[in-house]
Amino acid sequence: MxxxxxxxxxxxxxxxxxxxxxxxxxxGPKPSVTVNFDGLSDRVCYATLLSDREHVGPYSVWDGIEENGINDRNYPGELEYGIWKSFADYRGCDGYCFLQRAWRVDKTKSLTWGYMPPDNLRILLYFPESGEFAVSGAYERYAFHTYYTVDMRDYTAGSGTLPKAARSYSxxxxxxxxxxxxxxxxxxxxxxxxxxxxxxxxxxxxxxxxxxxxxxxxxxxxxxxxxxxxxxxxxxxxxxxxxxxxxxxxxxxxxxxxxxxxxxxxxxxxxxxxxxxxxxxxxxxxxxxxxxxxxxx
Incomplete structure (x- = not known):
């Protein structure tokens, strides 16, 4: 038996x-990084995640050839050329680079990089009306779906530095x-x-x-x-x-x-x-x- x-x-x-x-x-699903910006003002603002690697999946740094840049002629409506160029020319964070992806966040108050985000990252905001950049400290993608929250009420305009981002996974x-x-x-x-x-x-x-x-x-x-x-x-x-x-x-x-x-x-x-x-x-x-x-x- x-x-x-x-x-x-x-x-x-x-x-x-x-x-x-x-x-x-x-x-199937892909890893993602979502950053919420609590208390972000209504000033026009764009955000990206800087990477410590020059190539992540399909994304890479600009090779210096303008025709190869992600601009409004190649991707109409996604990212204006002037905004893209400002990010591409940003040199305020040694060891981290712009992978030619950015989003407008003053209306959504959040950024979601939903396909192959960088594992090691810094958050970078750009205010085009003043030409001001603000960058965060170094963070990592700690979970398959990673969440951070930045309290922008603690941000001092013109300081160039974002408040500390808090992990906000539920x-x-x-x-x-x-x-x-x-x-x-x-x-x-x-x-x-x-x-x-x-x-x-x-x-x-x-x-x-x-x-x-x-x-x-x-x-x-x-x-x-x-x-x-x-x-x-x-x-x-x-x-x-x-x-x-x-x-x-x-x-x-x-x-x-x-x-x-x-x-x-x-x-x-x-x-x-x-x-x-x-x-x-x-x-x-x-x-x-x-x-x-x-x-x-």
Whole structure:
């Protein structure tokens, strides 16, 4: 019987592996850096992120040939030539360079570099009406989606230096969503356990302890993946991690969950089927909830 349920586990693992799908090298979400400028005045203002590298993905410093510059003749409406040229000529920050990307921020009060932003950066503002530049200290892209906030109420016009940028990633929301996922998953699997007639105090205790351990480890791991590598990596690791969790739970449940009547053999296959059903349902509902409430994942 033990060989039979182990074969079932292996068969399910093989099936899930065959259902895996290829991922292109440039598919899915990309890292980003967002900078919010609280209290920024309504003066016309442009912003960019300076890089410590001269080439980052498709972006690079100007080679000095005007025809190769990103100006209004090449990219109409994106960045006026005079603004681009002012940034390109900026030399106020040794070791950091302009990658020919900038945005007007006096209306939006924020900048988002959404495709391959620099890993090491400085924030640079330009006020064209006065010709004034203001640059920040050195920062880094600390998460897949990085957020900084600069309180411009502390900025002194003409100083040339921006106030310190504060990391503003929403760790509180991440913690709440983490706890919500764990509680929701455990609740789903316990309800399914009742449908499989696993109702004794001993069985519920086994299920509860096993689920708390596996779901805490799984969800903390997935949160770290999402934080550092983004949602596509999260999805791929979610699939692989769920397979591992299923195998672990199937082995545990098959070994200690059944309570056979005297003279009967333990129904280990039923325990494996429960592990498969519970994990499949919680996995599917997890994606459905993520679609309805994106912030929970």
């Amino acid at each position: 033990r060989t039979k349920y182990l074969r079932l586990v292996c068969a399910v693992m093989l099936l899930l592996a065959l259902l895996a799908f290829p991922v292109g090298a440039d598919m 760790y509180t929301n991440e913690t709440i969503s983490l706890i919500a996922r764990i509680v929701l998953t455990i609740g789903i699997e316990l309800v399914i356990a009742l449908l499989f007639r696993y109702r004794s105090r001993r069985q519920v205790k086994i299920l509860l302890i096993t689920n708390v351990i596996t779901q805490v480890i799984l969800n903390v791991f997935l949160n770290v993946v999402n934080y550092t590598s983004g949602s596509l990596a999260f999805i791929l690791m979610y699939i692989n991690a769920e397979i591992i969790v299923f195998v672990i739970e199937a082995v545990i449940y098959a070994g200690i969950l059944p309570e056979p009547a005297e003279g009967e053999k333990p129904k280990r296959g039923k325990a494996v089927l429960y592990a498969l059903t519970a994990n499949a349902v919680s996995f599917a509902l997890g994606f459905a909830i993520a679609w309805l409430i994106p912030g929970i994942f």
